[in-house]
Amino acid sequence: MADMFKRVPVREQDAKVRATNFEEVCYGYNKEEAMEEAARCLNCKNAKCIQGCPVSINIPGFISKVKDGDIEGAYKVIGESSALPAICGRVCPQESQCECKCVRGIKGDPVSIGKLERFVADYALENDIKPQKAEKMNGHKVAVIGSGPSGLTCAGDLAKLGYEVTVFEALHELGGVLVYGIPEFRLPKEKVVKKEIEKVKELGVKFETNVVIGKSTTIDQLMEEENFEAVFIGSGAGLPMFMGIPGETANGVFSANEYLTRSNLMKAFDDSYDTPIAAGKKVAVVGGGNVAMDAARTALRLGAEVHVIYRRSEAELPARVEEVHHAKEEGVIFNLLTNPKEILVDENGWVKGMKVIKMELGEPDASGRRRPIEIPGSEYEIEVDTVIMSLGTSPNPLIASTTEGLETNRRKCIVAEEENGQTSKACVFAGGDAVTGAATVILAMGAGKAGAKGIHELLSQK
Numbered sequence: 001m002a003d004m005f006k007r008v009p010v011r012e013q014d015a016k017v018r019a020t021n022f023e024e025v026c027y028g029y030n031k032e033e034a035m036e037e038a039a040r041c042l043n044c045k046n047a048k049c050i051q052g053c054p055v056s057i058n059i060p061g062f063i064s065k066v067k068d069g070d071i072e073g074a075y076k077v078i079g080e081s082s083a084l085p086a087i088c089g090r091v092c093p094q095e096s097q098c099e100c101k102c103v104r105g106i107k108g109d110p111v112s113i114g115k116l117e118r119f120v121a122d123y124a125l126e127n128d129i130k131p132q133k134a135e136k137m138n139g140h141k142v143a144v145i146g147s148g149p150s151g152l153t154c155a156g157d158l159a160k161l162g163y164e165v166t167v168f169e170a171l172h173e174l175g176g177v178l179v180y181g182i183p184e185f186r187l188p189k190e191k192v193v194k195k196e197i198e199k200v201k202e203l204g205v206k207f208e209t210n211v212v213i214g215k216s217t218t219i220d221q222l223m224e225e226e227n228f229e230a231v232f233i234g235s236g237a238g239l240p241m242f243m244g245i246p247g248e249t250a251n252g253v254f255s256a257n258e259y260l261t262r263s264n265l266m267k268a269f270d271d272s273y274d275t276p277i278a279a280g281k282k283v284a285v286v287g288g289g290n291v292a293m294d295a296a297r298t299a300l301r302l303g304a305e306v307h308v309i310y311r312r313s314e315a316e317l318p319a320r321v322e323e324v325h326h327a328k329e330e331g332v333i334f335n336l337l338t339n340p341k342e343i344l345v346d347e348n349g350w351v352k353g354m355k356v357i358k359m360e361l362g363e364p365d366a367s368g369r370r371r372p373i374e375i376p377g378s379e380y381e382i383e384v385d386t387v388i389m390s391l392g393t394s395p396n397p398l399i400a401s402t403t404e405g406l407e408t409n410r411r412k413c414i415v416a417e418e419e420n421g422q423t424s425k426a427c428v429f430a431g432g433d434a435v436t437g438a439a440t441v442i443l444a445m446g447a448g449k450a451g452a453k454g455i456h457e458l459l460s461q462k
Helices: 031-038 059-067 071-079 085-091 113-126 149-160 189-202 219-224 256-264 290-301 321-330 441-459
Strands: 141-145 164-168 206-208 230-233 253-255 282-286 305-309 333-335 338-345 351-364 370-374 380-382 386-389 428-430
Touching (some): 031 059, 031 113, 059 071, 059 113, 071 085, 071 113, 085 113, 141 219, 149 189, 253 256, 256 386, 305 338, 351 386
Parallel strands (some): 230 428, 253 386, 282 305
Antiparallel strands (some): 338 351, 351 380
């Protein structure tokens, strides 16, 4: 009999092997393992796990179906709340959301909700189980800007309610951050992302690529000339931030955004593609979030010795525990309580090293984390030939600057109501990273759901 206090382990690629390839790290559950793990769920009446889910999936409901072996039924339960379960099951920080609320976690391991969601979603993709379409159209027309997680979620939810939805994507490929930001070894593009987008298409959503809102057309033109009654902005945050230290403009310095886009979207990791990428022999990644881990693990797979430079301790790392664990297993070196002071440049303008300083933690700052303080006289140099800055991103100001009456804050983020995504401009809603700045996929999805709810409340009155 299974141990009710310990979760069923998930099979993974061996660390030494996976550090040399871009194949998915985690293999996920098979049906027998999923049913065994599902049997650990207590099916709580007052399910706190649902409260921890930004898109409010009926978690005990779908797990109960898995326990009974009804995987198609489980998918239908998840589909009531989430348009992208195979993606969320892989990249959502369940440990700090649904799983941390799980009652099983009080005296043992919480139920592996994310891995069960992934199993159900993968089963649906492999067996081509169709999502539930709207029974009839309601005659209303809505535009969605951006095909990332917030845009896809908003579009999917509105399509289920009978809206005619068109998604406008600036790039040539659909998926937003799901295709350009997250590496293949965490989120396979052909196997998962493209198939999840196909499920959204099956709901009746239309997609137009290579449309840059603010250049190709504007929000005002969409509403006035193409008769869209409402617009949802889910354009993400793709404008990288830098430190402003000496040497930052040298050859060999990249934003994590550019580095990952070259690898993920433009397939630089694949020798059959001609996309150039500076693999580097010794790479420093500055930052401690999930994007930093993605960049570090990508550089490692391209053959580099990789150092993560982070100014706080491991306890304050914002990246998921699982991602840090995987990075360490694969051989990424962590230089913690360390901060860059200068990037050293050779006579030809290329990176030759980095001057760093040791830090110590003082009193908590506004984020609640202890503030890092420089230790005088502790500077030293490390030898690197490539630097990847992973310090966060902000929204591209193009949409806001070309839309009259759309309010933004000092960080250039669009101001929108949290509950329904309503902006300062009538009939224009927004959510995800365009509103919050860089955050998680699941939070962007939650904002997409809120935007769809706000649009439905507005247009259903007409």
